[in-house]
Structures are given as C-alpha cells and as structure tokens.
Amino acid sequence: MNLKMIVQDLGPITLLGGGAATQEQLHAAMGIAPVAVAADGGAQLALTHGVDVRAVIGDFDSISEDVRAAVPAENLHHIPEQDSTDFEKCLARIKAPLILGVGFAGGRMDHQMAACNALVRAAHQRCVLLGSDDLIFLAPPSLRLDLPEGARVSLFPLGAVEGVSDGLEWPIQGLNFAPDRQISTSNRALGPVFLSMTAPKMLVMVAPEHLEMVVASLLAAPNWGR
Template identity: 50%
Template sequence: MTDKIVESEAPLTLVGGGWADRALLADLRRHAPGIVAADGGAGLVLASGEMPLAVIGDMDSLDDAARARIDPARLHRIAEQESTDFDKALRSVAAPLILGAGFMGARRDHELANFNALVRHPHRRCVLVGMDELVTLAPPDLTIDLHPGTRVSLFPMRALHGWSEGLHWPIDGLDFAPDARVGTSNVATGPVRLRFAAPGMLLILPRDALDPLVRTLLATPGAWPAP
C-alpha cells in the first residue's frame, strides 16, 4: 500500500501560500501540468481557473470560500505541527520532478524552513521557483548547459565537499559548511558540471535558467537515497 496522496509519472506543480501569480503557474505548468496545493496555495490555484488534484497541509490557511469549492475527497489534512505545509506536501507526492511556486519571497522563516525540507527529502527532485531565482538540492552529479556569465550560487546546508567543471572559481578541494565557506556568486564559463559526495548543497540559479534546469534534472540518472 502506498502512503502517497498523489503519484504521477509526469512532473507536478506544487503551489504554496507565499508569493506566486498566474503567470508563474502557467510557466511551471508547461513542464508540470498536474497541480497540487499546499494548504492556502489552493486559493491561487482556484483563482487561476484550475482545480488542484489534492490539497495537503494542516488546513489552517485554507479559507472557507476556497474550501467550499473543493471536493472534500481532495482535502488531505495532516494535523501535526512539526513540519511546514511544504514538507507535508513534498513527502506526500511522488513524481519524477516537482516544481514549487509560492514557497519563496514571502516570510523568511517559512522560506528557510522550505530549504530545510529540500535537504530532509533529498530523494525527491524539486525546484522552488521565485520571482527571480530557482533553488534546488543539487543531485550527486549534474551537468547543465548555461550561458557564459550566468550566476551560479552554491549554499551548503551541511558540511560537504564537491567538484566542478565550467565554473570561474572551481570548487575542487574546498570544504563547505553553513557556518564556514559558502559558494555564492560564482559564474558559469559555459556548460557546468557539479558533483557532490553527499546531499546538502543548494544550487541557486537565475529564474531564466528554468528550462535548462528542468531538462537536466529529468535527464540526469542517479539520485540521493531516501533518508
């Protein structure tokens, strides 16, 4: 028996209650047509003219008007308060790739907790998409075609090390940690290859790198094991 609320062979769009708009949802759904809401994110999904496959969360942000429009069978309440609605939704869906909107750009504490969830569920490939940036947990080995001059930032959520090709400042031999060296504001010199010995490195790219990042993640074999 599966413990997943939604399972899809195609990428999924996951919508939260933070910053997002209809244009962003339309952009994500080019890659991930199925749509799931995390709690109050259902309001934006409904406002865009869509019905979410499921609404997942503690339901403290879902207003009565939105709730009344959704079949109760699509509402999945997870009452515990030890995790965010993003964490609840991320662990409750299965897809080759998840594109998240509404999880960055609003409350900073929620945003940081959402980055934490990416690291806590390393086996789930997920890209959080904000107004200007993309954030994803780097897989074990990734090669992405980026234009020279593209900003490539790396932020470690644990102590680790890695290797690179195609970065202006190579990372080989460097020890990264959240309270020590970080790798923000690096620059691509062309296609970039990144390899890491353990999960925990956040890859931050400009928003206009969404298409190559999606193509790369879907085509890249190998994933971090489930914790």
C-alpha cells in the same frame, strides 16, 4: 516510516504554496507540469488563477472556509500533525519524477528558509522552487547544467559538504562547505557546468530563465534516493 502516497503521477507535478507568486511563475510551471497540488494555503493561489488541483494537503491552518468549500471534499487531505511544514507533508506524500514549487520562494523569509530546509530533508525528491530572481534546488550527486557563459551559479550549503566542479569561474574542489564557513554565491559559468557533491546538502540557485534546462538536467541526473 512509510507514508501512503496521496498523489502519484508519471510526469512532473506543480505544487502551489501560500507565499508570494506571480502569474508568470505559475504559467511557467504549469507549462511543464500541468498536474497541480496545493499545500494548504496554496489552494487560494490555485483558486485565484483558476487552477484545478488534484489534492490539497496540509494541516489546514491557512486555508479559508470559502476556499475549502470550492475544493471537492475528496481532494482535501487533512494532515493534522505539527512536526512538519505543509511543504514537507506534500513532499512526503507525492510520488512524481519532479516537483515544481510555486509560492515557496517569495514572501516571508522564515517560510522560505523552511522550504530550503525541506529540500535537504527530502533529498529523495527532485524539486525546484521558482522565485522571482532564482530557481532553487538541491544538487544531486552529479549534475550537468548547460548554461551560457556569464550565467550566475550560486551554491549555498545547508550542511557540511564537499564537491568538484568544471565550468565555474571559481572552482569548488578542495573547499569544505558549511553554512557557517565556506559558501559560493555569485559564482559564474564559463559555459556548461558540471557539479558533483559528496552529500545532499548543497542548494543551487540560477536565474528563472533557465527553468526548462534545469528540469531536463535534474531528470537526467542520478538521485540521492531515500
């Protein structure tokens, strides 16, 4: 099903969610992606920090009347269906080379798990979630990460997937990954890391200090497409 795009931009976009987020995370994202969109209750985060949003997208069950009144009516996009999360609604209606999600990797665990699930379900979107301890993103078909020796690289599958690696302390080739079987959390970089995956099912987690490098790496990597 082809959905009408609500926001289109040639540069990365910051997407604000209603979960826990810090001023530092928002500043880091907006420094790379100054165009902002809010997913439903993420409009409160935008209002709190004085961020103008190009659009607010969602079913509007988490946005207060005061916040709605503060957003121009033409920027409010009500999507009433309940078969997807507000994050998924945004991912399906934003066209940009990359999305930086703030307010999706903190707070309620069910919301965090749903956001990770959405990264896999919308594999065509390059998207990085910013958390207090992690950057979380879906591994593309192949990826080079210019990490320093000793940097943590956690790999967590959300489905059956295999891969190969170069530059990890514990290589992954020959392993059959799945959420209820093999995972590879707390792996470590020996230096620059190369990853290749057979399917869009593997989440990668590295420290937030590597945000600019991760963004550059994902923009240079091939995409899974639709």
